[in-house]
Amino acid sequence: MKNRLASVTRLGGLRKLNHGHLALAPTSVPISQRRHLQTFEQGPSQRPDSQYVSFPGAVKSAFCHTMKFESPSNYPALPTYRVVDQHGVVVDPDFKLDLSDEEVIQLYRNMLTVSIMDIIMFEAQRQGRLSFYMVSAGEEAVAVGSASCLSKDDVIFSQYREQGVFVQRGFKLSDFMNQLFANKYDPGKGRNMPVHYGSRELHIHTISSPLGTQLPQASGAAYALKMQDMQDPSRPRRVVACYFGDGAASEGDFHAALNLAATKSCPVVFICRNNGYAISTSTLEQYKGDGIASRGVGYGIETIRVDGNDIWAVREATKKARELALKDGGQPVLIEAMTYRVSHHSTSDDSFAYRAKVEVEDWKRRDNPIIRLRKWMENKGIWDENKDKEARESTRREVLKEFSKAEKEKKPPIRTMFEDVYEEMTPDIKAQMAQLREHMARYPEEYDVGDYLDGADSLKE
């Protein structure tokens, strides 16, 4: 304590030295102590006849004597890494399978689960049984494949089209349905729109709608994990995985996140699902230059572009990315997974208003991550038509069972709308809750409280 205060009283001295202004601090500092405050580390300086620029901002840039503007078109686009081609044939000679047949089948089943749940829930929304839904058709491999290479303690920030991550980490169909129907078992207590899942147990932060906000949070969370793992070296080291789309990468938060993660050496893997569309805006209108990956290189981040419809490429890249992220005290890694949004943006969107149906059908038929893995499995002789049919049917039955269970459950108590704003309910919010209760008691016919657990009673103090 004494030391701390001693340092505080020295404030005045430093102030005076740095800026030549008198400060109001009461104690002055002996000259002998002041001197060390004035010494600074030697920064880069421009030496005579140097062949390189040594300004602080560009320490390794050679001087040249021909004026030339760099044109992005002179550089080839970063390549797209692929393990298995569209026919399910392995094209990376170094690829070594690290999963058992059962594990591969499980990955396939998880992708299938997402796909089948999507079809059923999209239809349910169309029937008016659900307020909203977002499907992820065409992007199942990015989510399932990457999540399958993370440790269970790794922390995940996702956007809203990563159902596959949730399935892969063990989020049950009942968990999905409880959230989608905002019933009394929904961890979000009926506050969030459908598809805003979250799970503390699975270390997945609850999804929020604003695009890109999760990105700098992921950098900060990764820094926190790094500090915590440093403070307790006995625990296994963790990374953060952060998902986002090509549209979100135009938000300032994306750039802030990459820059912060790079400068603060945060162990975070940024995973971009480049699915070609941000609602109706295609990537042609979203950015110029070489996609999202080139941004990573610009921020000094290890970057790879992969074929997002190839679950093996996604897996290989994620495994390596996780390893890199933990190297040398931590660093960010960027994966740009190229894929195609087969689905509409959401149930509120009809994408045929801005793209041709034939384009979508073509993608569906020509290249689909689920079909690609199926081909690979069939080539290997571990899967066939009958198995596929059985898997699809049993998954469908499972989804429908959980669907009807969750749909019947009551909504959370009305009271929950006033809870969790602050750690403790404020007097103001308590008064407002009482106000609502009294009002509803005077106009009982005007409100339907039957769907909510305990009806109007939950508003009692």
Next chain:
Amino acid sequence: MTLRTQLVKRALAPAMAPRSSASPLLSLPIASQRQRQRQRVQQRLYSTHPPNAKLNLPTDYSTTPLLYHTSQSALSNPELDPSVRAGKTQRMNLMQAVNDALSTSLSEDESVLIFGEDVAFGGVFRCTMKLAETFGGDRVFNTPLTEQGIVGFAIGVAAEGMRPVAEIQFADYVYPAFDQLVNEAAKLRYRDGTCGRSAGGLTVRMPCGGVGHGGLYHSQSPEALFTHIPGLKVIMPRSPLQAKGLLLAAIRSNDPCIFMEPKILYRAAVEQVPTAAYTLPLGKAEVLKEGADVTIVSYGQPLYKCMAAIKQAEAEIGATVELIDLRTIYPWDKETVFNSVRKTGRCIVVHESMVNAGVGAEVAAAIQEDEKTFIRLEAPVARVAGWSIPTPLVFEQFNMPDVARIYDNIKKVLEY
């Protein structure tokens, strides 16, 4: 102007100009000797007071009753824990008190991290001085120039259970972080429901308010933008002792806190501050002076002007005025304000920021809405605040609430 306030203003000058995000001031050409002389003269012109002024005199911080000038008076503060009151005090200005609170929090809790633009060398206002050296660059560090990034990063740190204290160099530059504060920090607990995670460990510090020469982008007080957001706590201390106790409470709080520091007080306000660690209650206003006829509700620097106006009014009119410091501007302490207004029947709200949809609007509406208080009103609730304009450079003395306007409103509500 006293010598002291002159020094304060000049000491702030170098920190004010450069290194703020996108500040164009760096690119100004170097002024000639003559220009500089003229600038100095001008600066004195718009921060000095008219020769015959009786009300709009500079605040004398060395005698104001709002500061504890002796150790004994500081330790008699009933809000302090008995163990703290048995301890010692040290003379500190507000910047040093903030530094002391930060230093205390870093030593008492290993999950506290401090970061922002230029904080490693001590910050442009010197509030984080020596912290990086003492506690290490892993816990106290510079960030790139990105307010949305700083706050987003801090929310991520908090969501993983740590206690980040993020600094925004000037409140005027917090707006890029608005999305993160409003949509993320404030809603994280609510959104996460039974998962139970929150941004509760987060404190965002920012210097705010006028200093006489801050112009459009170094003078703002955007508290009302945050008092509209349930989930955030918005705090503004009036003095060094308050700053230390409230900041420690904010850092220890499990709700995200916006901590706004009136930068004119960093060096101007000096008082005896307990050396021990202590907190002051959040969400609790403080009656600084009792009175029977008018209640003035304010926070931050204008409290000093209120005090001067009250002194003058009480001497001339004979009425007595009660002065309340909200301290936590949201969620605010309605009970203390209502109790006071029920007694006095008159209320004036004073703040620097714009009058439209400001804190005064909220306080006035709440007063007239509360039946037991409304029935006791003898006059309309008055607001003395910044006009509904940006914060212009050479007109600051006409924009910010001053002693004369507060004095005039005391008279008006009494004469109504």
